[in-house]
Amino acid sequence: MGTKQFTGSPGEADLRRADSLAREIFSDVANKWAFLIIEALGERTLRFSELRNEVEGISHKMLTQNLRMLERYGLVERQVHPTVPPRVEYTLTEPGQALRATVDGMCGWTHQYLGHIEAARRRFDG
Amino acid sequence: MGTKQFTGSPGEADLRRADSLAREIFSDVANKWAFLIIEALGERTLRFSELRNEVEGISHKMLTQNLRMLERYGLVERQVHPTVPPRVEYTLTEPGQALRATVDGMCGWTHQYLGHIEAARRRFDG
DNA sequence: CGGGATCCTGTATGATACTG
DNA sequence: CAGTATCATACAGGATCCCG
Numbered sequence: 001m002g003t004k005q006f007t008g009s010p011g012e013a014d015l016r017r018a019d020s021l022a023r024e025i026f027s028d029v030a031n032k033w034a035f036l037i038i039e040a041l042g043e044r045t046l047r048f049s050e051l052r053n054e055v056e057g058i059s060h061k062m063l064t065q066n067l068r069m070l071e072r073y074g075l076v077e078r079q080v081h082p083t084v085p086p087r088v089e090y091t092l093t094e095p096g097q098a099l100r101a102t103v104d105g106m107c108g109w110t111h112q113y114l115g116h117i118e119a120a121r122r123r124f125d126g
Numbered sequence: 127m128g129t130k131q132f133t134g135s136p137g138e139a140d141l142r143r144a145d146s147l148a149r150e151i152f153s154d155v156a157n158k159w160a161f162l163i164i165e166a167l168g169e170r171t172l173r174f175s176e177l178r179n180e181v182e183g184i185s186h187k188m189l190t191q192n193l194r195m196l197e198r199y200g201l202v203e204r205q206v207h208p209t210v211p212p213r214v215e216y217t218l219t220e221p222g223q224a225l226r227a228t229v230d231g232m233c234g235w236t237h238q239y240l241g242h243i244e245a246a247r248r249r250f251d252g
Numbered sequence: 253c254g255g256g257a258t259c260c261t262g263t264a265t266g267a268t269a270c271t272g
Numbered sequence: 273c274a275g276t277a278t279c280a281t282a283c284a285g286g287a288t289c290c291c292g
Contacts, residue, residue, distance in 0.1 A: 012161060015196065016197050018237075018240060020235060021240060021244060022183070022233075022236045022240060025250075026158060026162075026232070026236055027158045027205055029232075029236075030156065030157065030158045030161050030232065031158070032152060032153045032157070042243050045187070051176055056149070056185075064197045067134065070252040071244065071250065072251070073243045073246055073247060074242055074243055074245070074246025074247070074249075074250075075243075095234050095235075095239045095242050097241065098238070099232070099235050099239075101231070102210055102228060102231040102232045102235055103206075103218050103227055104157075105227070105228040105231060106152070106156065106225070106228045107148075107152070109151055109221075109224055109225050109228055110148045110215070111144075111148060112154075112224070113221045113224065113225075114144060114147060114148060114151075116149060116200055117151055117199045117200055117201075117221065119200070120198065120200025121198055121199060121200070123200075124197065124198040125198070125229070
């Protein structure tokens, strides 16, 4: 009950906090731009402008915004080269790479079920 | 070139169409509500109101909206029981189940890297 | 070149009310 | 109970300008 636990296992409050944190991360990361950026990076290191070209249709603002978010969560590493003009490169960290496996899975899924989905959509729309 | 291909392999135009379709699906499905709904359904069949309770914080409107989208893509099946009051149940289809594997992967990832992420975030914010 | 700040618009989302 | 429609609003996202 109210007694503090000294064991290694987390108490209820910890679990709740962990859950809300997990939920927060999930909500932030599970969006198309973040996924497309992660997918574009893959195992490469890319500059801001290169990323902008790779991720079809992303705006300057969305790219910076999502890169900040991913950097904040430690999914991408940002390396600034103090040259002129400046050169900023982004690379997936290990957690980022791990997430990429998931995103790759979703890409595979999309292509695998493309037929199913297109058919279902036609059926639904008609 | 301009010559029509009679082989089974898709032509350039088909590939472009497939890509844009894949991108469309990706953009629609890769959002937190869709993911949370898929995760909540799992292997169960749930009513609208049950789903509303399972997916913490989702509004009536967002739930219907996302369920329609998932139904349109054939990821969930909607069964209407013509009773009074009406009873509507939702179940993941096979493509939906396949996608759930991916979403599960992301949930696992979230919990696995919770520590990393929290630490990175504190470092970034401070 | 990378990115921050600002302004402005459309869309996403929530709250509410109504129908079968 | 499930779903649709309406309204109000916050926020996402684009365009633009300026800075290091």
